[in-house]
Amino acid sequence: MNAALEVSGTKLDDFLDWVEILRAQNFHTEDLETEQQFLAYLVLRGVWHLLNNAYQGDGRGFLTVEQTRGLQEVDAQIAELERQLPPGAVTEVRSCIARLLRLVDEHEHSD
Amino acid sequence: MKSFVPQAIMEHLDSLNQSLADQQSFGIIGLDVQAIVRIFNKAEERLSGLPASEVLNRSFFDEVAPCTASRLFRGRFRAGLERGSLDEHFFYTFTYRIRPVSAHIHMLYRPAQSPLVFLFVDRVIPLFEDLG
Numbered sequence: 001m002n003a004a005l006e007v008s009g010t011k012l013d014d015f016l017d018w019v020e021i022l023r024a025q026n027f028h029t030e031d032l033e034t035e036q037q038f039l040a041y042l043v044l045r046g047v048w049h050l051l052n053n054a055y056q057g058d059g060r061g062f063l064t065v066e067q068t069r070g071l072q073e074v075d076a077q078i079a080e081l082e083r084q085l086p087p088g089a090v091t092e093v094r095s096c097i098a099r100l101l102r103l104v105d106e107h108e109h110s111d
Numbered sequence: 112m113k114s115f116v117p118q119a120i121m122e123h124l125d126s127l128n129q130s131l132a133d134q135q136s137f138g139i140i141g142l143d144v145q146a147i148v149r150i151f152n153k154a155e156e157r158l159s160g161l162p163a164s165e166v167l168n169r170s171f172f173d174e175v176a177p178c179t180a181s182r183l184f185r186g187r188f189r190a191g192l193e194r195g196s197l198d199e200h201f202f203y204t205f206t207y208r209i210r211p212v213s214a215h216i217h218m219l220y221r222p223a224q225s226p227l228v229f230l231f232v233d234r235v236i237p238l239f240e241d242l243g
Contacts, residue, residue: 052206053181059201062213062235071206079208098173098180105186109193 012051012070016077019044034085041081042093048074049097112200114217115233124224138214138232141225144192146171146185149227158234160209178207184216188228191220197228202235 019040029036048071055067063071082090115137120127132139132152138159141150148171151163161175172180172188179185184203191197197220204213217231 049181052178053183056181056183056203059183059203059216062202063204063206063211068204068206068211072211075207094177095173098177101180102172102185105182105189109189 012073015047016073019077037081037085038089038093041078041085041090044074044078044081045093045097048078049101112215114200114231115215116217116219116231121219124219124221124227124229127225127227127229138230138234140171140230140232141227142171142188142230143227146173146188146228148175150229155232158212158232176207178205179203187218191218191228195222196220 023037023040051067051071051074055063055071114121120131120135127139127141127150129150129152132141132150133154135152136154138155139150139152140148140155143149148166148169151161151166153163155161156163166175169175172185183201187197187199187201191199197218199218201216202213203216204211213235215233215235217233218228219231220228
């Protein structure tokens, strides 16, 4: 595993705490809670995939305890948002990210 | 990397159906070229906690295991289809919505033997009990 990919657990925790604080304050907005929750969900799903890709690397090793814990912490926030968002929105985000990742992969290898 | 899959199975993928797969102690997932799950054996049901009835005939990367929608996993699948063959090993740590577990994955695609792409999954270590 490339040492540069080792993300400090503290900084990841700070980021997640920051998102949690924003959510608790309804992102300082009125009547936009669902929209903001939806956007937070989209961001956190992206973060989860970004970290998972970085940590899994080329498949020559296993994740460390800290990496696993970090992914689980992000996933815990994702799961909490899923309980609050309309099921249709959750399904749409999941399939949208999967579709985009597939498109990027296919585009990158189509030349 | 040495495979955990018996030679008799690797050399006769044409006869690897649901019934034979259910007799194996390691996970076996058979995907068609659209990545739709066609075989999901009992060992994989037990190890993943997913009943076959909820998995069969669904898109593996989009619906069953969206955590694997990465280049490491789906990228290998796509590249193997493009090449017309696939015989690759890699490690993967599953963390998404399950007790973390690391696995040795063997992807095998030999279209002369079977139209399915097989994912053989050997759980290596039940990781970090304290994180469950």
